Amino acid sequence: MPVHRAILHVDMDAFYASVEQRDDPSLRGKPVIVGGHPKRGVVTAASYEVRPFGVRSAMPMARALRLAPHAIVVPPRFAAYAEASEEVFAIFESVTPLVEPLSLDEAFLDVTESQALFGPPAEIARMIRQRIAREVHLPASAGIAAVKFVAKIASDCAKPNGQREVPAEETVSFLAPLPISRLWGVGPKAEEALRRDGLLTIGDVAARDPRRLEDRYGPSGRHLWELAHGIDDRPVVPDREAKSIGAEDTFEEDLEGEEALRPHVHAQALRVGRRLRKAGQKTRVVQLKIKYADFELVTRRKTLEQPTDDGQTIYRAALELFSRIDLGRRVRLTGVSAQDLGEQAQGQLGLFDHLPEPPRRSDRLNAALDAIAARFGLKAVTTADLAGHIRFGDEDDEARRKVGAAVFDSPTARRK
Amino acid sequence: MEFKIAADELKKALYRAQGIVERKTTMPILANVLINASKSGVTVTAFDLDIGIVSEHPAEVMKPGAVTVSAKYVFDIVQTAPEPFVTLKRLQNNYVEITSGPSHFKIVGMAPEEYPKLPREESAPLVKVNGGVLLEMIKKTQFAISTDETRYILNGVYFEPREGGKIRMVATDGHRLALIERELDGDFKLKSGVIIPRKGLFELKRLLDEAPDAECHLGFAENSALFKKPGLTMVMRLIDGQFPEYQRVIPKEGEKQVTLPRLRFLEGLRRIALLSADKSNAVKIRLGDNALRITSHNPDLGEARDDLEAVYRGPELNIGFNARYLTDVLSVVDADEVVFELGDEHSPGVLHAPGDRSYTAVVMPMRV
Numbered sequence: 185m186p187v188h189r190a191i192l193h194v195d196m197d198a199f200y201a202s203v204e205q206r207d208d209p210s211l212r213g214k215p216v217i218v219g220g221h222p223k224r225g226v227v228t229a230a231s232y233e234v235r236p237f238g239v240r241s242a243m244p245m246a247r248a249l250r251l252a253p254h255a256i257v258v259p260p261r262f263a264a265y266a267e268a269s270e271e272v273f274a275i276f277e278s279v280t281p282l283v284e285p286l287s288l289d290e291a292f293l294d295v296t297e298s299q300a301l302f303g304p305p306a307e308i309a310r311m312i313r314q315r316i317a318r319e320v321h322l323p324a325s326a327g328i329a330a331v332k333f334v335a336k337i338a339s340d341c342a343k344p345n346g347q348r349e350v351p352a353e354e355t356v357s358f359l360a361p362l363p364i365s366r367l368w369g370v371g372p373k374a375e376e377a378l379r380r381d382g383l384l385t386i387g388d389v390a391a392r393d394p395r396r397l398e399d400r401y402g403p404s405g406r407h408l409w410e411l412a413h414g415i416d417d418r419p420v421v422p423d424r425e426a427k428s429i430g431a432e433d434t435f436e437e438d439l440e441g442e443e444a445l446r447p448h449v450h451a452q453a454l455r456v457g458r459r460l461r462k463a464g465q466k467t468r469v470v471q472l473k474i475k476y477a478d479f480e481l482v483t484r485r486k487t488l489e490q491p492t493d494d495g496q497t498i499y500r501a502a503l504e505l506f507s508r509i510d511l512g513r514r515v516r517l518t519g520v521s522a523q524d525l526g527e528q529a530q531g532q533l534g535l536f537d538h539l540p541e542p543p544r545r546s547d548r549l550n551a552a553l554d555a556i557a558a559r560f561g562l563k564a565v566t567t568a569d570l571a572g573h574i575r576f577g578d579e580d581d582e583a584r585r586k587v588g589a590a591v592f593d594s595p596t597a598r599r600k
Numbered sequence: 601m602e603f604k605i606a607a608d609e610l611k612k613a614l615y616r617a618q619g620i621v622e623r624k625t626t627m628p629i630l631a632n633v634l635i636n637a638s639k640s641g642v643t644v645t646a647f648d649l650d651i652g653i654v655s656e657h658p659a660e661v662m663k664p665g666a667v668t669v670s671a672k673y674v675f676d677i678v679q680t681a682p683e684p685f686v687t688l689k690r691l692q693n694n695y696v697e698i699t700s701g702p703s704h705f706k707i708v709g710m711a712p713e714e715y716p717k718l719p720r721e722e723s724a725p726l727v728k729v730n731g732g733v734l735l736e737m738i739k740k741t742q743f744a745i746s747t748d749e750t751r752y753i754l755n756g757v758y759f760e761p762r763e764g765g766k767i768r769m770v771a772t773d774g775h776r777l778a779l780i781e782r783e784l785d786g787d788f789k790l791k792s793g794v795i796i797p798r799k800g801l802f803e804l805k806r807l808l809d810e811a812p813d814a815e816c817h818l819g820f821a822e823n824s825a826l827f828k829k830p831g832l833t834m835v836m837r838l839i840d841g842q843f844p845e846y847q848r849v850i851p852k853e854g855e856k857q858v859t860l861p862r863l864r865f866l867e868g869l870r871r872i873a874l875l876s877a878d879k880s881n882a883v884k885i886r887l888g889d890n891a892l893r894i895t896s897h898n899p900d901l902g903e904a905r906d907d908l909e910a911v912y913r914g915p916e917l918n919i920g921f922n923a924r925y926l927t928d929v930l931s932v933v934d935a936d937e938v939v940f941e942l943g944d945e946h947s948p949g950v951l952h953a954p955g956d957r958s959y960t961a962v963v964m965p966m967r968v
Contacts, residue, residue, distance in 0.1 A: 489748040490774075497750055531880055532922060533946060533964040534774050535849045546750075 188352040190305035190328070191420065192293040193335035194312060196272065197323040197344040199289035200229035203268050204258050206321050215255040219245050224434065228260050232344055265289075271320045275312060284420045290339075292332055294420035306349045313347065330355065331416035333368045355414030360387030367411050369404065377401075386412045429463065430471075431455035432519025438477045440514045442506055447569045449506075450499050452520040454567070457495025460522055461554060466491035467522030470501040474509055475517035484508045485523060494546045498522065601665025601690040603637045605657060607681045607700065610644070613655045614675035617646035619803055620653060621671040629668060634715040635688065636666040645718065646671060651800045651836040652718040653807075666712035667696050674698070677705050718835055724819035724826045727786030731816040731829070735808040737769045738801055740780045740959055743928040745798045746773035757801055758843040760793030768793075770846050776925045776963040777846060788820055795843055796825060800836035807834065850962055854941025854950055858887060858912040862938045865892075866930040868906040872896045873923035875904040881923040882966050887942065888916045919945045920968030926951070929961040 196202065200218040205211045215234030219227045225245040237252040249255065269288040276283045279302060282294035295308050302308045309326040316324045323345040327338025330352040337359070342348035350358045359366075364383055365375045381400070383389050389397070390412035397405035410416070431452040439445055449472070460467060471485040484505040492498065502520050556564050614633065622630045634645040642659040645652065667690045674696075678686055683701035691697055694709040738757070746754035751774065758770040767784040770777065796804075804827055808816070817828040820838075827834040872894045873881045886893045892910040897903040919942065926949075930938065935953035942949050951961045 488750075489746075490750060492750070531882070532775050532966050535772060535777060535948065535962065535964050536774055536844060 188330040189294060189296045190299060190308075191330065191332055191335045192295055192305060192309050192312070193327040193329075193332070193339040194276065194291055194293065194309070195325050195327075195336075195339045195343070196289035196316075197325055198229055198231050198235075199268075199322070200260060200265055201231035202322050203264055204261075205231060207264065208258075211256060211258070215239075215252055217245075217248055217252070217255045217257045218260050219248070219257055220259065221245065221436075222249065222257070224436070230255075268320055268322060272316055272322070272324070275315050275319065279308060279312060282420045282422055284422060292335065292420045306347065309347045309349075313345075329414075331414055332418055332420065333411060333416050334359065334414055337362065337366055352414070356390060356412075359412060359414060360385060360390060362386045364389060367408060368416075369407070369411075428471075428521050428523045428525060429456055429459045429465070429467070430473075430519055430521025431459070432473060432517060432521075434475075434517045435515070438514040438516050440512075442511050445506075445511070445515060445518055446503070449502050449518050449520055450567065451570050452518065453499035453502055454495035454570075456498055456520050456522050457493055457550065458554065458557075460493035461550060465522075465525050466493045467498075467525055468492075469523040470498050470505070471521045471523045472502045472505040472509070473517070473519035473521070474515055477514035477516050479516070482509060494544075494550060496546065601635075601637050601667055602662040602687070603642055603659045604662070604685055604687045605642060605659035607678050607684055607686050609657045609659070610642075610686060611675070611678050613644035613657060614671060614678060616653055616655065616803075616806070617644065617671040618675060619799075619806065620646040620648050620651055622648050623672070629710055629714055629716070631670055631672070632668040632710060632715070633671045633674070634666060634668045634712055636712070637661045637688075638664045645715070647716060647718055649716060649837075650797065651803060651834070653803065653832065653834045654718065655832045657831070665690055667694065667709045668712050668715045669696050669707050669709040673707060677707075719824060719837075724821040724824075725787075725789050726817040726819040726826065726828065727784070727788055729784050729786065729816050729818045731808045731814060732812045733782050733784060734816065734818070735805065735812050737767070737780050737782055738805045738808070740932045741769050741771040741778040742798075742801060742805065743932075744771040744773055744776050744778040744961070745801070747798075748773070752839060753795065753841040753843060756795040756797040756839045758793050758846070759790075759796050761788055761790045770843070772844070772846060775922070776928075776961065777849065778929065778959075778961045779846070779850070780959045782958070784818075788818070790820055793843060794820055794825070795839035795841065797836065797839050800825070800834075803834065803836075807832065849948070850960065851941070851943065851948055851950055854943055854947075856887065856912070856914050856917060856942045858892060858910045858940050858942070859937055859954060860892065860908060860910050860940055862930055862933055862936055864908055865938065865940075866927055868894050868908055869923045869927050869930070872904050872906050873927075875901050876923065880966065882920055882968055883923045884918060884920050884968055886916065886918050887912060889913060917942055917945065919949070920966040921949065921963060922966055925963045929963070933959065 201216045204216055204218060213233060216231040217227055217234060217239060218229040219225050222245050227239060227241050227243045227245060227248045229241050230239040234252050234255050239248045239252050239255065265288055273283065273285065273291070276291055276293055280293050280295050280298045284292040295305055298308060299305065302311065305328045309328050313324050313326055316322055325339050325343045325345060326347040327335040327342060328347065328349040329335040329338050334350050334355055338348040338350045362385060364370055364378050364386055367386060370378065389408055392409065394406050394409040397409050433448060433452065468488045468491045469485055470488065471483055473481065473483045475481050486501045486505055488501060498520060553565055617633045621633065630648055636643045637659065639661060642657045642661065643654055644657065645654045677698055681700035682703055686698055686700040689697045694711055696707045696709045698705040698707060741757050745757060749755065754773055760768045760770065762768050762781060765783055765785055766781050768779065768781045770779045807829065814829045819826045823840060824835055824837050869883060872883050873896065875898045876882045876896045884895045890910055890912055892908045893905055895903065895905040929951050933953055937954050938951055939954050940949060940951055945965060949963045949965065952959060
């Protein structure tokens, strides 16, 4: 095994916006914003043409449109992004099984052992980017380094449509001029604290005595020093099964009180049930998520006695969780999810596991409802509290509404 | 309505009512008891639409009539009454006045006509049963009843007539099962088994516990059960559905059999479960030559083990169990020794007294 690992960080450039420009030639070379509602939504992606105006993803749409009133806004098509992502990941996986997805459009690849087959890491990166351009018609950038976080910074420096290699022996000098905020784990608060102590660049941190950093900031002080020296032995952890399946919605207007929230949570629970059945999975852990108007987020979870894929059962569990949440405040978002999926059904074995259990009434009902929905749409049959109140639409339409929902819904959910 | 009654007598009725009346209900009247005074005495009715108890009590009735009032508040009031007697009197607008010596309460009631009617089960053929035996059967099975409401069929105990006037009671939560067969005499005229709901069974147990030697009658009509003892009648709705084919999950005879001192085994499990890793009470059991070892391991706390002498020769077995499932059974077996039958680490364990399978418990292992 070589002394240094060879890690690639491959990141698609303005992924969603690039997919839109690929699929609609009239958008090419134009400032494109992929995003939701002009008042409440946020920017999901911004093309490189609009970035000079200061538009960034996750920025409120209202602000983005003030900065770039001429931008073309397109609603997200998550199904298309998921498809492109599948193709890109297939290319990664043809190079190495050690692919760690960070999201739909970026991943770490450990190509240490692939060099014998495909040549030096920079060559591998070039080959991957060429294949993505040729086969998926999308631009991608890559960073090449001996450790994960340096590869990530390197790909960022290479954007757009480029690649940057940081040889192991150049790591420290490469990092030194960068601001400390580029170090992993340094958020705005930590940045402020470090700045107050006169640590402005990664090089400043590297020059300090690690023991003094440890004294001042605890164990994370030492960790920062190690990162500043390019020491990061975290391995590339390949993809695991989807851990959760969920559905969530941000409301058009904030809601208050259990009565008002219930139908939304019900619709979400039914969606989760449908997705579980589609994926052939069952869950024992139901999680309810509430985001208040002030963006405070709370989650509560409940473990069921029996695994289920029944939306009504999930709804009942979610209702029980309501009692553990302050509902006297205005709520902006609710979400229901099935957690801890794919965990080895560890623990207690069942007496009747090997008996052909007569199908539960709910199973037969769900099978019938799924069949009706497949043929006539989700609106055809629903529960009385939802009829006429909650927006439905097909799963694709549903997916368009929320990033979270779409990511969970797609076959690339595990890449979340 | 107006009557005077011994506080203890009324307290007895209201105490029973506490287990029945619904506290959280969309029908407020279900939190009430119905008190009916007639020439022959007073009856107190508690009913949650599934289970109802009517009890008769001697009282000095000045004026017949009926009221319905909160079971909880009247119980609390009567329980703290300063004198041995209390007087209840219905006032205008369904108010009820409760007096005992110097103390005085005026309680909001509801119109007795609005109290739901209990089903009349005249048709049920009542069978005289031995209350002590029935109590034993309940105590030895009730812990295995499922509390998972999505498996409502398992939310009760299966009451099945067998040959020779025997009755079998079976309870299971899908992880363990308890079965007891006893003679209850008499013919219940049941075509097949019925499922008695958990709550009703608990109330029945409570009534039997009050006086196990009292003369008891039990009967079944189409979808309800009727229980009578002197001065008291209970009706309950049965669970409608098909109980699982429990016989198929009871192993014929385990390939490994070990005889253990019951109390030592019980205490050992309780001790070792103190350190089990999570809420599941997981313990490991290792069965070897004439020795059984119970261990547990908790990454946050430490580890524990307990060794028992055991009569066993055969291949070694390592198996995990929820200790609770075993201790539930061991605490109600009457014998000094128990036989523990095992197969492999994924097969159920069976517990029973030596040479007696009329009370048998089946427990599925845990993967550990």
